[in-house]
Structures are given as C-alpha cells and as structure tokens.
Amino acid sequence: MSPGTEQRLRSVEANRPKVGLLRHGRAYDGAMGGVDRDCDAGTAVLAALSAISRRLDELESPALADDPDAVHQLRTHVRRLRSVLAAYEPLFDAAVVRALRRRYRELGRELGTVRDLEVRLQAARRSLEKAREAGDLDPAELEVSRARLIDEDVEAHRLAHARFVDRQRMPRATERRTALTEFLTETPLMPEADEPARPVLARLLEREARRAVRRASRASASSDLERLHAARKAGRRLRYVAEAVIDEPVALFGDAAQELADAGKALHDVLGDHRDQMLFAEYMRRAAAHAAHAGGPAHALEQLDPAADEPLADRPPGFDHAVRALRRAARSWSSR
DSSP: OOHHHHHHHHHHHHHOOOOOOEETTEEOOGGGOSOOTTOBHHHHHHHHHHHHHHHHHHHHHHHHTTOTTHHHHHHHHHHHHHHHHHHTGGGBOHHHHHHHHHHHHHHHHHHHHHHHHHHHHHHHHHHHHHHHHHTOSOHHHHHHHHIIIIIHHHHHHHHHHHHHHHHTTSHHHHHHHHHHHHHHHHOOBOGGGGSBHHHHHHHHHHHHHHHHHHHHHHHHTOOOHHHHHHHHHHHHHHHHHHHTTTSTTOOOOOHHHHHHHHHHHHHHHHHHHHHHHHHHHHHHHHHHHHHHHTTSOHHHHHHHOGGGGSOOOSSOTTHHHHHHHHHHHHHHHHTO
C-alpha cells in the first residue's frame, strides 16, 4: 500500500461516526442477539439495517485498501441497505428514507465504476487464458492483445480506485455516514412500525414479491433490454429484502421466505450473467475496432471473444425457468 493511500485511509477512519441503534429508549447491538419473534415491525427492520450498517463499517477499510473482493462486497452491502430501506419505507418517514437512499446511491455508483473494471479485467484474463490453452492464435499477437486489454485496464482501475478513496475524504462522505447513524438512532417511526413485526413484514415482503413478478413478466413479454435490466434489479432487491428477515438478527421467517430469496437470486444471476456477456462483447468489439484503426492485431482481439461477432439471445438460457420459479415462490408466500 502506498503512503498516500495509507494517509487517506487514516483520514477516512478518523472521520467515520460510530453507528449504534436506539429504539424507544432501548439500545440495540449485535451483542444482544436476535430480535424476539413478538417484537414490533420497527424494531425488526432497524435491527436488520443496523446489521447491514455494521458490515458497511467492517468492509469500508478493506475496500479503501483494495483488498481482494472488498469493493464488490461493499457495493453489495450498499445495495442491501438501499433495498431494505425501499421495501420497508412505510414504517418510516418517507422523505428521510428517500434522502438516505440517494446518498447511498452515490456511493454505489462510485463503487460501481471500480467494480465494473474489475469484472472486465476478470473476463479479459479468462479469455486470454483460454486462447493460450487453445494455441490457435499467434503468440506475438496475443501478447499485444494482452497489453491492450490488461495493462490499460489495470491502470484505469488504479485511477478509478484512487478517485474512490479520495471521495471518501470529502465532506459528503462523512455526511452520508452521519445520516445513516441518525436514521438508526433518531428516525421518526410511522404508526405501523409499532405493530407486530411478522404480519407487517409479511405483507411488505409480499408486495416486493408481486413487484418482482410484474417486472419479470414484462421482460418475458418483450426483448427490451431496459425491461430485462429492471427485472434483474427487482430480483436482486427481492432477495435482499427477504434475507433481511430470514437471517440473524431478524430470523422471523423460514422456508417460504427463503424460497423468495432463492428465486430472486436465480433471476438476478441469469440476467446478470447475460448482461456481463453483452457488456464484454461490446467492449471487445470496440477494442478490435480501435486496434484496427491503429494498425494493431484486431484479428486476435476478435477471436478472443466469439460472442463479439454473434448476437446474444434476446432472453438468456434459464430466464423462463427463473421466472416460473419466481411466480411459484410468490404464490407460495401469498398462500402460506
């Protein structure tokens, strides 16, 4: 780690507020164990959000240090936070929830810039390794392709990560952490938050399941990429929202909720893989075009990813199966 990065890490750590949770005058932290099954809805959701907040704190330093998979994990937990806030918004002041989600959307985008380069580098390395093993391409052309695909993106990733670290020193990053702390300790609760957790959260989870089914159904009836993207995000959100009330410290539901989480994950994974393939194929087409324009080995780049010359299916293999599984899980939850 460079001295500059170490200094930035120390600065971020010094400005990070400590996150706790206070609900109706009673402190909640991980040492207390899980919430009671007869707790109120507000207590349950604040406990789930507090657990996510602690993971954000744990993951921030590794992500700033660019430890393996740390940016990915931090981005995932930012998405978990935003998903749980969105789904259980009726329990809180909607304006406060939406403002907090906007703050963390900004962090998610900063992380996404770094993570997208990581994913692209991983795909490029896999393609190069397969080409070496196959032995069909000229080694000299392959080395030039490696320099274009790997070396340039390694430098782009380094710069993107440095920008991410610098942004965590800015006042808005401290304000974002403070806003989350204040939400967990001081947020106004709606009357529904004082009702028993299980029926309230079950209803809100059912709403999320219906939302995911609607978006998946729209994508099934169309080849529109935006609808596929919306279905992918809805599946991911359903997974995170269900897991928030399955896993400790809020283990209030069992198999039927787990089925929803699994169905949401399956839909997201199928569509996510398809999206990654499309993005990498488009990147390879651009790289080959730039190489040809510069008089470089465009042929080798074209051969590294055959999908760059072949249109991908409008709907990826496994999509229809994932949609059917989602519908079954939603029906099972509604009829429980």
